[in-house]
Amino acid sequence: MLLELKDITKKYGDFKANDQVSFSLNKQEIHAIVGENGAGKTTLMRMLYGMEKPTSGDIFINGKKQNIDNPNIAIELGIGMVHQHFMLFPPFTIAENVVFHHEPKKGWRYDRKKAADEVAQLAEKFGMKINPLDIAGDAPVGIQQRVEILKVLYQGADVIILDEPTAVLTPLEVKELLVSLRELVKMGKSIILITHKLNEVMEIADRVTVLRDGKVTGTLTTKDTNPEELSRLMVGRELKNNPLPSIEKGNEILSIKNIEMTSKKSGKTLLDDVTLQVRQGEIVGIAGVSGNGQSELIQAITGLAPVNKGSVTLNGADMTNRSVKQIRDQGLSHIPEDRYxxxxxxxxxxxxxxxxxxxxxxxxxxxxxxxxxxxxxYVAESVKKFNVKTTSIDTSAQFLSGGNLQKLIAAREIQKNTPFLLAAEPTRGVDIGAMEFIHEQLIEKRNNGDAVLLISSELSEILALSDRVFVMYEGKIVGEFDHQNASEEKLSILMAGGNNE
Amino acid sequence: MNKLKTNATVFIQPLLAVIVGLLVGTIAIMLSGESVIVTYQEMWDGAFGNLYFLTNTLERAIPIILAGLGVAFAFRAGFFNLGAEGQLVMGAVTTAIVTVYLPFQGLLNMVISIIAGMLIAGLYSFLAGWMEQRFQINLLISTLLLNYIAVLFAGYLVSEPFRDTSSAGGVPQTVMVDEASRLPKLLTGMNLHYGFVIAIILAIVIAFIMKRTTFGYEVRMLGQNVFFAQYGGINRKKIMFTSLLISGMLAGLAGSVEVLGIHYRFIEGALSNPQFAWTGLMAALLANSNPIGTTVVAIFLAALDTGSLGVERNTDVPNSISGIIQAVLILFISAKFTMNFLNQRKKEGK
Structure with missing residues (x-):
């Protein structure tokens, strides 16, 4: 056994973030850790990486007990961590980011050329396509993540901890990442994957450990389990299946006609002849890989950016290029795509x-x-009603977990009872419990006869909730489906720029 | 509980800065070979020792409080107004000229000339906002540079067109303010004038606006996250212009009450040399732009100035002791800013 955590307990005051957690990792294994936000996944890994000290319990590496007091010791022991939020220096090149802190030297000077060469070799060895001389900050998110992984490999890690690596990636980038991970395992590395996306676990992990409220509720071989069992272990109960009851569709609440938006800086077309309507009592989903015009569509509807052509009508009044306040007063509420x-x-x-x-x-x-x-x-009531976990309403928002902050935002927007709700990525990065709750709220709003436009890069969410689905690709609407006719395959092809004929 | 804790930390930071400042001051005093206790005793006496010194300190605090409130207001909205000095001088010179040239004297004259001073100062700060909006000129730089224009322009006004020619030679200054139009003293025989009452009332009013009004809410939210404010429908342009206007008016008022309350004329350099505006900036930053906190810190900083004069009178320690302590405070402020900045980076990159 390569690595073993035995009966690890971590207390913060009276609160047990980890309670008698045991975990093991074999060589060339991918072991996933799943659990809701706050289940103690990250805490456990922070202890393994030397960022926190366990209250009790032992860590063994290659059978030897180790005291990991700081990340430098962890790195020496061959443990590397790729954090959820990247820790790169955006203005520096990829090579410089990778070799940081372990720079190759020529005499006392930094050897720029050797750094680039070494990084190029390393990337090639592990089959990762990067250009070491590109500026890190200009690279797409998927590439930035590869840089993070290369950084860890450059430090000589044998065990790589990945904390929610797919949260920020597009579906295509996720596929590429999973391929890279398999490659790494083939080359002799072992991987700990923290996530709450069960389909990824099923696809790539050998074993999976489920945490709930700081305790292990199961360690399973992926082959012998299924997503339903895992989510039951994560949440501690059966998940409800949210049906979409068929209800009468009413008047058009939002009507977008032929809008166009071009970038002021580059002159690039961001929205190209987009037309769509949302009626009372329906959820209309917009599927698409992020960066295909969804953000611009949101801004056009909510008044955050002007359109060059076309019209936006909300609740019977022309709202094209009006101010945010006017549009909100006309009946918009809006769960934004980036909560922070x-x-x-x-x-x-x-x-x-x-x-x-x-x-x-x-x-x-x-x-x-x-x-x-x-x-x-009012705030105290809302916090209670939407089950936002917090010690007090005077706490600052930064101390809420992502899911709880999202619930607060959902509470703010849904309780307004406006005829139209724009929900953009309403469950990005939130745990299953919060996701279920927010989905229920969206459906309830629809059932009350309001109009909901759901923009999400999560296909399962779109398919589960939408009465109708539009697909966006490069600023255009490239397909429209009814609830019954939409399927993951059909949408995926259009999202990637193909067509179904 | 949480609220209590955040309130406590608000006061702990500046308190800590002050304590360390005084400790460094102790070292400086020891180096000059004087008794530390005697020196700090003299400093205390010089600042608060008797009614005369106390009122002197409070008088000195008036422009610092008002300029500090001005800086704090803009800062709350997320705009760094480094132009308090220029706005203060513009307010002062406008008031000094208007009061003399108004055809009548008395309370109305006083009110009009103060309002005129505030208005010009407010517009001066507004100008920087307009340039930001129109030409994307960085507010930090424009407000800073406008200081030089204001100070030199006011200097020109009092050396040439509006110079008091009745007294030959000496410092350029305007004609004396008529006795009827002056700000009355709070206590006979003391320097402290009604400007202090105005400053305290304004501090309370601003604290109320910030905490309890929709406008204050808009200002705070814009200062905390521009995008969130825009998403919620807050008009950035409107809040920016209003807060810069108010900020400039407060700094201008600092100058106006100095003219009508203590100097009774505009004297070149009399308001820029003592660094009132910069001390006000320091007060605002130390107090995290909390209006009440700014007032308290402003009085403390004024006491440091008047106290060190007492030290110089009665001991061999030079009055630059106050400069040393203030320098430590500035270090603390910049350390706080750097820490915040680093924490921010850390959080974003986590």
Whole structure:
């Protein structure tokens, strides 16, 4: 056995982040760790990587007990970690990023050429296509991730820990990553894969360990299990199947006609003749690999960027190129695609975050003076109703987990009871429990006769929730399907730029 | 509980900075061979020792508080206004000229000339905002450079067209303000004038605006995350212009009350040489742009100045002791900024 964690417990005060967790890794094995947010996956790996110290329990590497006090010791022991958020220097080249801290030297100087050569060789050895002289910050996300993996390999790691590596990748990049991981295993490396995407686990892992509330609820061989069993172990109960009851579709709430948007900087066409409608009582899904015009479509609908041509009609009024406030007043609510960039102010507390877009309502202010009592009561109720786990509504948003912050944003937008909701990537990076909850909320809104436009790069989400599906590719709508006719295969082909004929 | 904790940390940071500042001051005093206790005793006496010194300190704090509030306001909205000095001088020179040339004297004259000063100062700061909007000129740079224009332009105004020619030679200055139009003193025989009351009231008003009004909410949210604010429908342009206007008006008021309350005229250099605006900036940064905190820190910084004068009067320690302590405070502020910046980077790259 290459690596073994025995009865690891990690306490923060009274809270047990890990409780008697045992875990093992064989040579040339891919061992996945799954669990909801806050189940203790990352904590466990941080202890293995020397970023935290276990309260009790032992770590064995090659049968020898080790004290890993800091990441440098972990690296010496051949353990490398690729973090969920990349730790690159964007303005530097890929080679410079890879060799950082272990730079090849010529005398006392940094040997630029040798660095590039070594990195090129390393990449070739592991079958990863990169150009060592490209600037890291300009490279696509998938490449940046390869750089992170190369960095770990350059440090001589035999065990590679990947923390949610696919969360930021497009489906195509995910495929490439999985291929690379297999390649790494063939070359003698062993991999620990932290994730909550069960299909990836099923596809690539040899074994899987499930964590719930800091405890191991099962270590299984992938061959002998299935996604249903894994999600049951993760959540601790059966997941509900959300049906889409057939209901009467009403009037058109959102109507987009022939809109076009070009980039001010490059003159590139970002949206090309996009036309679509969303009616009362339906969820319309937009499928597509991210970066194919979805962000621009969101901005055009919500008033964050102007369109060059075409019209946007919301709830019976022309809202083309109006201000965000006018559009919101006309009946838009909006779960943004990036919750930290658009959706929240990290340092502000939950009250401030929750009140955005509501603070000006007569219920919460009089002559410009906020009614703090009413506001706090409303926020406390919403937090409770949407099951946002927090110690207090005065906590700042940055201390919420991703899923809880997303629930807060969903609470803010869904409770407005507007006739139209734009939900962009509503469950990106949230755990199964929160995902189930948010999906229920979207369906309930639809069943109440409101219109929902769902934009997601997660095909399973689109297929499960949408009455109708549009596919976007390079700024164009390239296909439309009914709920019954849509399938993963059909959508995938269109998303990749092919056609179904 | 959490609220209490964040409130506590708000005060711990500046307090820590001050303590370390005083410790470094101790070393400096020891180097000059004086008794530390005696020196700090003299400093305390010089700042708060009796009613005269106390009111002197509070008087010195007035422009620092007002300029600090101005900086803090813009900073809350996410805009770094480094132009408080220029705005202060513009406010002062406008008030000094308007009060003399108004055909009547008295309370109305006072009010009009103060408002005129605030308006010009506010527009001066507004100008920087407009240039940012129109030509993408970095606010940090434009507000900083506009200081030089303001100080030199005011210098020209009082050396040439508006110079008081009744007294030959000496420093360029405007004609004396009529006695009826001056800001009255709070206590007879003391320097402290009603500007202090205005400053305290404004600090409370701004604290209220920030915490309790929709406008304050918009300002805070814009300062915390521009994208979030835009997503929510907050008009960035509107908030930027209003907050810069208010920021400039507060700095201008600092100059106006100095003219009507203590100097009774605009004297070249009298408001820029003591670095009121920069001390105000320091107060705002140390207090994390909290209006009440800014006021408290401003009074402390003023006390440091007046106290070190006392030290110089009665001991062999030079009054640059106050400079040394302030320098440590500046170091602390920049350390805090660097730490925040690094933490930010760390978080983004995590």
């Amino acid at each position: 960039l658009w959706g929240a102010a990290k340092e502000a507390n939950l009250v401030d975050n929750m009140m955005m877009t509501d603070y000006a309502k007569p219920a919460f202010q009089k002559a410009g003076v906020l009614k703090l009592k009413e506001i706090r009561r």
